[in-house]
Amino acid sequence: MAGILVIAEANEGALAPISGELLGAARKLAGEGAGSVTAFIAGGEALGNELIAHGADAAIVDTNPALQGALAEVYIPAVQAALQQSGADIVLMGQTALGRDLGPMLAFALGTAVSMETVDLKYSGGKLIATRACYGGNARAEVSFKNPPAIATVKAKSFDALPADASRSGSVTTIDVAGEARVRVLGVQKAESTGIRLEDAPVVVSGGRGLGDPSGFKMLEELAALLKGATGASRAACDLGWYPPSQQVGLTGKVVSPNLYIAVAISGASQHMAGMAGSKNIVAINKDPDANMVRAAKYAVIDDYKKVVPALIEEIKKLG
Amino acid sequence: MNIVVCVKQIPDPETPAASFKVDEVAKKVIPAQGIAPVVNPYDPQATEAALRLKEAAGSGKVTVISLGPESARDAIKHALAMGADEGVLITGPEFEDIDNFQTAKALAAAIQKLGGADLVLTGRAAADWDMGVVPLGIAQLLGIPCVTVAKAIEKNGAGLKVERVLEDGFQTVETPLPAVVSVSNEFGEPRYPQLRQIMLAAKKTVQVWGANDLGIAGEMGKENRALILEALYVPKVESNVEIIEGDTPEEKARNLAQKLRAAKLI
Numbered sequence: 001m002a003g004i005l006v007i008a009e010a011n012e013g014a015l016a017p018i019s020g021e022l023l024g025a026a027r028k029l030a031g032e033g034a035g036s037v038t039a040f041i042a043g044g045e046a047l048g049n050e051l052i053a054h055g056a057d058a059a060i061v062d063t064n065p066a067l068q069g070a071l072a073e074v075y076i077p078a079v080q081a082a083l084q085q086s087g088a089d090i091v092l093m094g095q096t097a098l099g100r101d102l103g104p105m106l107a108f109a110l111g112t113a114v115s116m117e118t119v120d121l122k123y124s125g126g127k128l129i130a131t132r133a134c135y136g137g138n139a140r141a142e143v144s145f146k147n148p149p150a151i152a153t154v155k156a157k158s159f160d161a162l163p164a165d166a167s168r169s170g171s172v173t174t175i176d177v178a179g180e181a182r183v184r185v186l187g188v189q190k191a192e193s194t195g196i197r198l199e200d201a202p203v204v205v206s207g208g209r210g211l212g213d214p215s216g217f218k219m220l221e222e223l224a225a226l227l228k229g230a231t232g233a234s235r236a237a238c239d240l241g242w243y244p245p246s247q248q249v250g251l252t253g254k255v256v257s258p259n260l261y262i263a264v265a266i267s268g269a270s271q272h273m274a275g276m277a278g279s280k281n282i283v284a285i286n287k288d289p290d291a292n293m294v295r296a297a298k299y300a301v302i303d304d305y306k307k308v309v310p311a312l313i314e315e316i317k318k319l320g
Numbered sequence: 321m322n323i324v325v326c327v328k329q330i331p332d333p334e335t336p337a338a339s340f341k342v343d344e345v346a347k348k349v350i351p352a353q354g355i356a357p358v359v360n361p362y363d364p365q366a367t368e369a370a371l372r373l374k375e376a377a378g379s380g381k382v383t384v385i386s387l388g389p390e391s392a393r394d395a396i397k398h399a400l401a402m403g404a405d406e407g408v409l410i411t412g413p414e415f416e417d418i419d420n421f422q423t424a425k426a427l428a429a430a431i432q433k434l435g436g437a438d439l440v441l442t443g444r445a446a447a448d449w450d451m452g453v454v455p456l457g458i459a460q461l462l463g464i465p466c467v468t469v470a471k472a473i474e475k476n477g478a479g480l481k482v483e484r485v486l487e488d489g490f491q492t493v494e495t496p497l498p499a500v501v502s503v504s505n506e507f508g509e510p511r512y513p514q515l516r517q518i519m520l521a522a523k524k525t526v527q528v529w530g531a532n533d534l535g536i537a538g539e540m541g542k543e544n545r546a547l548i549l550e551a552l553y554v555p556k557v558e559s560n561v562e563i564i565e566g567d568t569p570e571e572k573a574r575n576l577a578q579k580l581r582a583a584k585l586i
Contacts, residue, residue, distance in 0.1 A: 071493070073465065097486045101468055104453040108460035113421060113547035116451040129550060134449050135349060136333045138340040141449075142551040182465040183495045186481070190489040203586075227586055235334070245509070251333055251447055252361045252505045260585045270340065271333040271361075271447075281585055283576070284561075292337040295559040301576050303569040311573030319581050 003035035005088035010043045015050050018094035020161025023055035025121055032123040038086035042067035048172030053164040059172045066178035072101035077179040089148035090128050095155045103153040114151040115143050119158045136251050136270030196230045203229025203260045206249055210265025214242035219309045234272045250275035264305050268292030321380040323370040324437040326427055327363040329388050329395040330448040347552040359395045362443025364510035366503040367399045369473050370441050381405050385430055400521035401513030407526035414531035414540035419547040424457025429534040440500040444469050459500040467495050471506040
C-alpha cells in the first residue's frame with residue numbers, strides 16, 4: 001500500500017490556509033507517483049467535503065470533541081488510526097503549534113523519522129525527498145527516510161493551495177478516536193495588540209552593530225514612525241545594549257516578514273537573516289558593497305547611514 | 321527536584337555567510353577558520369530555567385548533559401559556570417553523524433543511567449539543524465509528557481505550570497512530573513557567569529560516558545540513521561540587487577525614496 005496522509009487543520013470551523021497548501025503539496029507528490037491522497041482532520045463532518053474539494057481523494061474526519069484545542073499527544077492514536085485506514089506511507093502536516101509536536105511524537109511512536117520545517121518535497125525513485133533549511137538559512141539539506149512512513153512538517157507558504165473544485169468526489173468517513181491528555185490546557189492567551197507589533201508591522205527599519213553607537217536608533221525610529229512601521233535590531237546591537245532585546249530580529253529573536261524591510265548597517269549574519277529572509281522587499285543601507293545584506297536586497301545604498309537616513313527622511317516627507 | 325539540562329555545542333550562528341562553507345561530498349559543514357563553536361543560543365535559557373526552579377525550591381540538583389566531541393565540554397562548563405552542579409559528556413566515534421533520533425536515544429539512556437530525573441530541560445531547538453525533535457524524542461523514550469517552547473515555568477503542586485508559545489500568543493498548560501520541557505528564547509535573559517562561578521565550575525565533576533557505557537553502541541553510527549542525509553549544500557542566492565547611484569549620500573537617499581515611491585513601497 002502506498003499513498004499520502006495529510007493532517008489538515010481547521011480554525012473556528014473553517015479549513016486553515018496550511019490545509020490547502022498541504023493538499024497542494026500532496027497532489028504534486030501524487031502526480032509524481034506517490035499514490036492517492038487521504039486527508040485527516042478533527043472537527044465536523046462538513047470539513048471532509050472541503051478537503052475533497054481542495055484535492056483529497058478521501059477524507060477521514062475525527063469527530064471526537066477531545067481533539068478540539070488539544071495538544072499533539074491526544075492526536076497520536078487518531079493519526080495512527082487514519083494511517084492504518086489509508087495505508088499511507090507518507091504523512092504531511094503543517095509546521096504549526098500542533099504539527100511541530102505531532103511530527104516528532106508520531107515519528108518516535110512509529111520508529112521512523114521526520115523532516116521539520118520542510119520547504120520542498122519530491123517523490124523520486126520510489127522515495128520521498130524533503131528539502132529544508134538549516135544552519136540559520138545558510139544551508140539546505142535534502143533528507144530521505146529509512147523506514148515508512150516518511151513524515152514531514154511543511155512550512156507555511158511553501159506550496160500553493162489548489163482552487164476549490166466542488167465537482168471533485170471522494171469518500172468521507174468519520175472516526176471517533178482520541179488519546180489520553182497527560183498535559184492539561186488551562187487557557188489560551190492571544191498576543192496583546194498595543195502599538196505595532198514587530199511581527200505584524202508592514203514596514204520594519206532595523207539597525208545593527210554598524211550604527212556605531214546607540215544614538216543611531218533615534219534616526220531609525222523617526223524613519224519607522226514616518227513609514228508607520230516598527231523598529232528592530234540585530235542581535236549584535238541588542239547584545240551591546242543599544243536596543244531592547246524584545247525588538248531583536250533573528251534566530252533567537254522575532255521572525256518578521258514585512259512588505260518592506262530596511263536594514264541599516266546590518267552585515268547580514270545568518271542569525272539575523274533567519275529572522276527576516278521572508279521579507280517581501282529588502283533595502284540595505286551599508287558602507288560595505290559586499291555585505292551579505294546588500295546581496296539579499298532589492299535596493300541598496302552604499303554609503304554612510306548617518307548622511308543617508310536623514311536625507312531619506314526629508315525626501316519621504318517631501319513626497320508626502 | 322532533580323533536573324537534567326541537555327545542551328549542545330554548535331558552529332557559531334553569527335558566522336558571516338561568506339565564511340560559511342559546506343563539503344558537499346562529506347555532507348558536512350567545514351568549520352570556519354578562527355570562529356570557535358558556541359553553546360547553542362537557546363540552551364542557556366534552559367539552564368537558567370533549571371537554576372530558577374532549583375532556587376525557588378531551595379533544594380535540588382541540576383545536571384547538565386552534552387553529546388558531542390571533546391570540545392562540547394565547553395558547553396557543559398558554561399552551564400556549570402552559570403550554576404549547574406554536575407556535568408556529563410557523552411562522546412565517542414559512535415556518535416559521529418548520528419541523527420536526532422539517535423541523539424534522543426543516547427540522551428534518554430544517559431538520563432536513565434543517572435537514575436532518572438524529575439524534569440528534563442532543553443533549548444527549543446539546536447540552531448544548527450533547527451529541528452526541535454530531540455526533547456519530544458527523549459520524552460517518548462522515557463514514557464513521560466513533553467511541553468515544547470516554554471516561555472515561563474513554575475512549580476504547581478506536584479507538577480508544573482508552563483506557558484507555551486503559539487504563533488499568535490501563548491497557552492498555559494499543566495503537566496505532571498517527570499516531564500520534558502523545551503525552553504523558548506522568550507523565557508528571559510540567562511545569567512552571565514561571574515568570575516568566581518567560572519573558578520568554582522572548574523572544580524565540578526564532569527563524567528565522560530561512551531556508547532558502551534550507555535549500552536547503545538549497536539544503535540549509534542551513521543549507518544543506523546533513520547533520517548538519511550541525501551545532500552547538504554549552500555543555496556545559490558541570485559543577487560538581483562539594484563545599487564542606487566548618486567554623487568552624494570543625500571542624492572542617493574533622494575533617488576532611493578523616489579524608487580520606493582515608484583514601486584509603491586512607501
